[in-house]
Amino acid sequence: MKDCEKVLIKGNYAIAQAAVNAGCQCYFGYPITPQTEIGEYLSGKMQELGRGYVCAESELAAINMVMGAVSTGVKAMTSSSSCAVALMQEALSYAASDELPVVLVNVMRTGPGLGYIYPAQGDYNQAVYGGGNGDYKVIVLAPSTVQECIDLTYRAFYLAQKYRNPTILLADGLLGQMMEPASFGKYPYPEIDTSAWALSGAKGRDARAIYSCARDEKAQIQHIKDLFKKFEVIKENETSFEEINTEDADIILTAFGSMARNIKAAIKVLRKNGIKAGYFRPITLSPFPSQRINELAKQGKDFIVVEMNMGQMYKDVKYAINGQSDIALVNRPCGEWLSVEEIVDSVKKVMEKNYATSL
Amino acid sequence: MEKNFILAGFGGQGILLAGTILANAFMLDGKNVTWYPCYGAEMRGGTVNCEVVVSDTEVSSVHKQDTDFALVLNQQSFDRFVQRVKTGGAIIANSTLVAEKRLRDDISYFFAPMTKIANELGSSKITNVVSLGVLSSVCKILSKDALKNGIEKVLGTKKKELIPLNFKALEAGSEAIVNV
Numbered sequence A: 001m002k003d004c005e006k007v008l009i010k011g012n013y014a015i016a017q018a019a020v021n022a023g024c025q026c027y028f029g030y031p032i033t034p035q036t037e038i039g040e041y042l043s044g045k046m047q048e049l050g051r052g053y054v055c056a057e058s059e060l061a062a063i064n065m066v067m068g069a070v071s072t073g074v075k076a077m078t079s080s081s082s083c084a085v086a087l088m089q090e091a092l093s094y095a096a097s098d099e100l101p102v103v104l105v106n107v108m109r110t111g112p113g114l115g116y117i118y119p120a121q122g123d124y125n126q127a128v129y130g131g132g133n134g135d136y137k138v139i140v141l142a143p144s145t146v147q148e149c150i151d152l153t154y155r156a157f158y159l160a161q162k163y164r165n166p167t168i169l170l171a172d173g174l175l176g177q178m179m180e181p182a183s184f185g186k187y188p189y190p191e192i193d194t195s196a197w198a199l200s201g202a203k204g205r206d207a208r209a210i211y212s213c214a215r216d217e218k219a220q221i222q223h224i225k226d227l228f229k230k231f232e233v234i235k236e237n238e239t240s241f242e243e244i245n246t247e248d249a250d251i252i253l254t255a256f257g258s259m260a261r262n263i264k265a266a267i268k269v270l271r272k273n274g275i276k277a278g279y280f281r282p283i284t285l286s287p288f289p290s291q292r293i294n295e296l297a298k299q300g301k302d303f304i305v306v307e308m309n310m311g312q313m314y315k316d317v318k319y320a321i322n323g324q325s326d327i328a329l330v331n332r333p334c335g336e337w338l339s340v341e342e343i344v345d346s347v348k349k350v351m352e353k354n355y356a357t358s359l
Numbered sequence B: 001m002e003k004n005f006i007l008a009g010f011g012g013q014g015i016l017l018a019g020t021i022l023a024n025a026f027m028l029d030g031k032n033v034t035w036y037p038c039y040g041a042e043m044r045g046g047t048v049n050c051e052v053v054v055s056d057t058e059v060s061s062v063h064k065q066d067t068d069f070a071l072v073l074n075q076q077s078f079d080r081f082v083q084r085v086k087t088g089g090a091i092i093a094n095s096t097l098v099a100e101k102r103l104r105d106d107i108s109y110f111f112a113p114m115t116k117i118a119n120e121l122g123s124s125k126i127t128n129v130v131s132l133g134v135l136s137s138v139c140k141i142l143s144k145d146a147l148k149n150g151i152e153k154v155l156g157t158k159k160k161e162l163i164p165l166n167f168k169a170l171e172a173g174s175e176a177i178v179n180v
Helices: A011-021 A036-048 A059-070 A082-098 A124-128 A146-163 A173-177 A217-238 A259-272 A290-298 A313-321 A340-352 B015-028 B075-084 B114-120 B124-138 B144-155 B160-179
Strands: A007-010 A026-029 A052-055 A076-080 A103-108 A139-141 A167-172 A179-182 A241-244 A251-254 A277-282 A284-286 A302-307 A327-331 B002-010 B032-037 B047-055 B067-072 B085-094 B108-112
Touching (some): A011 A103, A011 A167, A026 A036, A026 A059, A036 A052, A052 A059, A076 A082, A082 A124, A146 A179, A146 A217, A241 A259, A251 A340, A259 A340, A290 A313, A302 A340, A313 A327, B015 B124, B067 B075, B108 B124, B144 B160
Parallel strands (some): B085 B108
Antiparallel strands (some): A179 B032, A241 A277
16 A cells, blocks of 8 residues: 555545546536535636636536536536435436436435435435436446545546446545545546537537437437437446455345445454355446346345445345345434444344344 | 544644544555544534544444544543543543543543643644644554654645644653653
8 A cells, every 4th residue: 555646535525636637627516515525626626727617506507507518528527415416307317318428426415305414325216216307317336435436436427428428426425525545546548539429519510409309209219219228238338346255155245335345344244253244336326236136146145235225225136136035124314324333233133033124 | 453543622623634644644654544524513612523544454434433542632522432432442631621530440541731732832733733642652553753754744845844843742742641
């Protein structure tokens, strides 16, 4: 770890600087705890670099400004938190249908409603299934360390443009507020050519327009099918996860985001107690690594889903297992993250009860 | 090895900065480390705290229920966090503002007049770094040299002129327990 490039940095600042490194030309946002540092940092940095920064009058305005900016072919983003990301759902549906590479960072806080400013993981459904209308899918990436805040911000900008699809970085208040050593390196992805579709001015070529719908039944059917065909390609190419000690495991603990840090420590304790526990963390929540979970379940491995909500990812894991093995939920709706000790105790209880039900 | 530290005191006592120096010291010492602040409707004069976790391997939980070390600079923080010190752990308190009471026999207590020492050095603002000096004298995994590196890193070139005073505060703090 004696890498002089490492800096001790807050998750929020890491995301903001990573966006700058990724070539984000415009930031639009409205302050909300616990992600305000992103806008704060960029308000100075973007000006310094001669790039765009607007503190919008509302979240609705901010995401529509992002749609406008990315439609010209440049990289742009907004960031917000839970209850304010709820206000952006309509735009995400439009952006998915318009095939616009919108990048949205959600640093989750407690919900529902206004909720509270402390971290939670209650926006899994909001991010993965979306609150917008119609059949659409967005790419969702969930970091678990400050280093991943950087790496996945890079990836979010790349995937958004590569597939012309809205992409969400789903972090949480804990990651946003904590500091951890991390290194930025260089933006590792190639630049995507947007000249074939971007609304860059019609001088010397025919005018273009981007519509969210086709005003013809057949064309609209084809449009939706194409969107889903595209997402199949994304699933094939971009699904990612982290897996430790699953080969000989009887039971696999799974969690996303910063909660996964605690299950990684919990499996070590469980193994010391003679329980063969494994670790599985989806990095892409959408596309979800269903196929790998299904393969592991087929080998008879049971799953325990650990999350800070009422069991949102639980349903996707259960769907992926498809009845081939048992599943239990260890959760808390919000508040202090489940500690390593609580997780270990819960896993033992679940195993004693023969995986009866969730706690 | 994984150890955690809770630093707590009044808003304005430099708690978050002390935590940042501590975390940088561990990072520059080649360890994995995290820093997590309490955040909420905090205000000046209220209490503030942050948690630093250091580990040889990847840091697991960033925010724990109990702690190995509590470094507290005022009475409210002492009352609150003495309950959260693990059996075998230690609480290090600023005796200028904290009454010396030892109600638990399963933890170690260390008292040093941190604000008084800081005032003698010329500024109560330096209490936080004095407290880190005291911490280094009771915590085996934390060296004074590592803290000096942390101070240099945090103050950087912009506030370079403050480095000698901070080093002095660190020294004074590290000798405080022996002297009392």
